[in-house]
Amino acid sequence: MTRRLVAGATYRPRWLAGGVPVEGPDEDAFTLAVAAAERLGTTESGRTATIDRLELVGEFPPAIDRMLLEALGLESAEVHRHGPGVEGFAHALNDVGRSPLAPEGAGAVITVDVASARTEGAGPSGAVGVALLFADGPGAELLGHATRSHPPERPPVAAEWIRAAHRAHPTANSSTTGRLGVIARAAPPVLLAEWSRIFPAVEPVVVPWLDPGTGALPSSRPALALRTFLERTPPGDALWLAAIQSDRTEFLAIRGEGPVVWADPVPSLSRPTPADGPFPSASASDLLRVSEGAYVARPRYVENLPSRWRFVADRCAGCGTTGFPARGRCRSCGRSDGVAPIALPREGLTVLAATTIHPGAQPTEFDPLTAAIGPYSVVIAAWPDGPKVTLQVADAPAGTARVGDRIGTELRRLYAMEGDWRYGRKAVVTPGAVPGASAAPT
Amino acid sequence: MSDGPRALLRSAIDAAFASVDRGVERSAVDEGFLATLGIAGWQIGNSASVLAEEAGRPGLPSTHIENACASGGFALRAGAQAVAAGRDLVLVAGVEKMTDAPSARRRYWLGVSGDTEWERLAGLTFAGVYGLIAARHAAEFGTPPEALAEVAVKNHAHAAKNPNAQFRTPISRDEWARSPRVADPLGLLDCCPVTDGAAAVLLAGEDVARHYTDTPVILAGLGAGSDYLALQERASMTSLAATRTAAAEAFRGAPFDRGAIQLVEAHDCFTIAELVALEDLGFAPPGGAAALTLEGATRLGGRLPVNPDGGLKAKGHPIGATGVSQVHEIFQQLRSAAGGRQVAGAERALAQNVGGSGATATVTLFARG
Numbered sequence: 001m002t003r004r005l006v007a008g009a010t011y012r013p014r015w016l017a018g019g020v021p022v023e024g025p026d027e028d029a030f031t032l033a034v035a036a037a038e039r040l041g042t043t044e045s046g047r048t049a050t051i052d053r054l055e056l057v058g059e060f061p062p063a064i065d066r067m068l069l070e071a072l073g074l075e076s077a078e079v080h081r082h083g084p085g086v087e088g089f090a091h092a093l094n095d096v097g098r099s100p101l102a103p104e105g106a107g108a109v110i111t112v113d114v115a116s117a118r119t120e121g122a123g124p125s126g127a128v129g130v131a132l133l134f135a136d137g138p139g140a141e142l143l144g145h146a147t148r149s150h151p152p153e154r155p156p157v158a159a160e161w162i163r164a165a166h167r168a169h170p171t172a173n174s175s176t177t178g179r180l181g182v183i184a185r186a187a188p189p190v191l192l193a194e195w196s197r198i199f200p201a202v203e204p205v206v207v208p209w210l211d212p213g214t215g216a217l218p219s220s221r222p223a224l225a226l227r228t229f230l231e232r233t234p235p236g237d238a239l240w241l242a243a244i245q246s247d248r249t250e251f252l253a254i255r256g257e258g259p260v261v262w263a264d265p266v267p268s269l270s271r272p273t274p275a276d277g278p279f280p281s282a283s284a285s286d287l288l289r290v291s292e293g294a295y296v297a298r299p300r301y302v303e304n305l306p307s308r309w310r311f312v313a314d315r316c317a318g319c320g321t322t323g324f325p326a327r328g329r330c331r332s333c334g335r336s337d338g339v340a341p342i343a344l345p346r347e348g349l350t351v352l353a354a355t356t357i358h359p360g361a362q363p364t365e366f367d368p369l370t371a372a373i374g375p376y377s378v379v380i381a382a383w384p385d386g387p388k389v390t391l392q393v394a395d396a397p398a399g400t401a402r403v404g405d406r407i408g409t410e411l412r413r414l415y416a417m418e419g420d421w422r423y424g425r426k427a428v429v430t431p432g433a434v435p436g437a438s439a440a441p442t
Numbered sequence: 443m444s445d446g447p448r449a450l451l452r453s454a455i456d457a458a459f460a461s462v463d464r465g466v467e468r469s470a471v472d473e474g475f476l477a478t479l480g481i482a483g484w485q486i487g488n489s490a491s492v493l494a495e496e497a498g499r500p501g502l503p504s505t506h507i508e509n510a511c512a513s514g515g516f517a518l519r520a521g522a523q524a525v526a527a528g529r530d531l532v533l534v535a536g537v538e539k540m541t542d543a544p545s546a547r548r549r550y551w552l553g554v555s556g557d558t559e560w561e562r563l564a565g566l567t568f569a570g571v572y573g574l575i576a577a578r579h580a581a582e583f584g585t586p587p588e589a590l591a592e593v594a595v596k597n598h599a600h601a602a603k604n605p606n607a608q609f610r611t612p613i614s615r616d617e618w619a620r621s622p623r624v625a626d627p628l629g630l631l632d633c634c635p636v637t638d639g640a641a642a643v644l645l646a647g648e649d650v651a652r653h654y655t656d657t658p659v660i661l662a663g664l665g666a667g668s669d670y671l672a673l674q675e676r677a678s679m680t681s682l683a684a685t686r687t688a689a690a691e692a693f694r695g696a697p698f699d700r701g702a703i704q705l706v707e708a709h710d711c712f713t714i715a716e717l718v719a720l721e722d723l724g725f726a727p728p729g730g731a732a733a734l735t736l737e738g739a740t741r742l743g744g745r746l747p748v749n750p751d752g753g754l755k756a757k758g759h760p761i762g763a764t765g766v767s768q769v770h771e772i773f774q775q776l777r778s779a780a781g782g783r784q785v786a787g788a789e790r791a792l793a794q795n796v797g798g799s800g801a802t803a804t805v806t807l808f809a810r811g
Contacts, residue, residue: 296559304559324674325560331675353581353679355573356626357565364550366565375623378564380574380674388674390564399626403581414563424563 003097004139007046008227009039009263011129014395017277020215022115023127025279025372026394026412029060029112034071034411036129037110039263049135052105053078055092058112058219071309071411085218086243090145090250096134097142106135113217115278126215130223138258140230144168145252152247158194169238169253178238180204181229183221230260279372286368287416301422308424309411311344313387324387347408349381356398365415377401379427394426401429447484447539452496454640455535463655473529474504475520477513477536478762481551482543497533510555514765515795515804521645522661530650535642536763555798557672569633571673571799573625576714578679583729587627591618592735593713594631594755600742601752603783608637608758632713639760641767659776663807665692671801682800685722692805698790700724705775705785707768709796710753719794742783750783765795776810
């Protein structure tokens, strides 16, 4: 069987700085990765695929493996981490597209860029998460990957460069049709001229590293470019991606064999951040915050993650009652045998009550959030079959959520305590912002 | 420097002993219950011995009762059960010293009795939880903001007549409307304050009580209930099942029904809570407490005065002491000793004490002896 790129999804934060999407105060690499992967799960192949490996591209916290497996409900998948940037992306694609997998298995590549983590390069930097699903089926096939080093800040020698393109796509010749996407700050004309001489039927197109609309996205730029080019490349044509960096070029060669399905993008709210810059990263003192009294100890937080992150509830085989969160006992008939876990949908809840917490009325754990955004709203919302959940509202001005609104949810940071971040789902009220995620047994 | 928890407790216990018409020896007390949350960490464990010490009765068998804001009501219940089990004279006291801690620590502690795993992680303290209750009440019944205002204005007016109240200055509806927002639709003047306080009562069987006084107050009905800790797990967001359960139990054993009640001490930690209480106690149909309140029925002089002492809202809410303090007010009222806030001819009364947002509750009925 051949593993092909069959589906993809992009998640862009709803906050803007300098006109570019940046992560909100409760978002980070983990939440962006989950948001992209959850959207991938709304495509037909995403719903049915059994993902047994995850390739991560970007800068992630050390505990990301377990956190992602829990958030995505993948018990036994392997997680491979790759460095940020185009090398990481190329290796991730190579690993997932060409490695032997379990017979029914599928692989996903998740790339994440976080604006506040950017240290290199000039100009605005953005935040985005992209998830790509590789599974058996029609889609885009990875033909090969090659890399060519060159002296720092000097363009590659044209003949060397063409050799690398051949390495990535060994059967290409002068009659091969398709496109070359060059991701570069500046693509030397001599390279493009040589390319057109060798592959006259492959049109080179230059994509700037820094896209004014999305900012510099070192890890996700190739994934986003891939989508753009695949949409313009007829089935059977070859597609090269060449990313020219200061000291190396990465080549990926792909052939479209069928449509790649992309989850609906999140509509931007065009919400500028208060300072029109990325929200400040958490300070050391935030992370070291220690409980003074009531708090959820780490083991209890971890114990509740299936319910907190994936809305796992109790379904009673005896009386049919659904109780949230899962506690292993039926709320209605009191039985503990025959109570099975079921994941409730992440969207399609209805707001029953809404309040806005004004500064001073928040638990002290939320002091940093309140300092960043001011008042926030909290709702109690119900699933169609009855259970209710209490959720903070993300990404919208306080007071936006109203009784009767339909909401979706996103995984977000709650607060830092005793050295690490606590995460949970929050409500999002943007109409149509959240794709339909259906209930699935866990 | 203000009195600490021991001094507060001592003064309340001394006043309770001093109020016994024919006097009482401290050695006659044979059981004690102390209600306190131990806000900010004051003697969370083993505080019952402090009760014995401050009662001047070292060695007294004592128990600390903690059901959040309903600690006092449950301590009273435990005391009554001890009397029923054969004790002669039981001391029930409550205390809370809330102003000791800096505001951030106090804010942290004010959430310890809510659901920590879901409500608190969503960013709620009690003001937020009651904000949600108020929002849902308005959505279901169209409850007007003016009804919340009236609860606040009324209870502040009552507190002005109570020398033991924290706030003795009446407020206007304009002041209520201008108060800073806390948790919509609730503003600062919808919320009970942070209070230091203590209260103490003595319980005895009727034959023993007649030895000490000719005018005891009779505990005519005792009820308690509980509900899910988190609002999200309850069947209703506009009614406290714990109150309904407690009221049903209290009236089941009582020699009179709701119609005979002449005054109510309701747990008005937030203005909306008083409206919900009146509905759960059966004094108004669901959604009907706003009309009852706006027509003035719950004011002193109305047909069912509620919180003549100012309630939690204006008398103050020293958490562990509150439930016992309600009993103290009723003791004064039913003995016609409530001064300027006396409910004329009061013979039967009800006290409702709620833990947190309704996870626990007691309802107790009283009659002039």
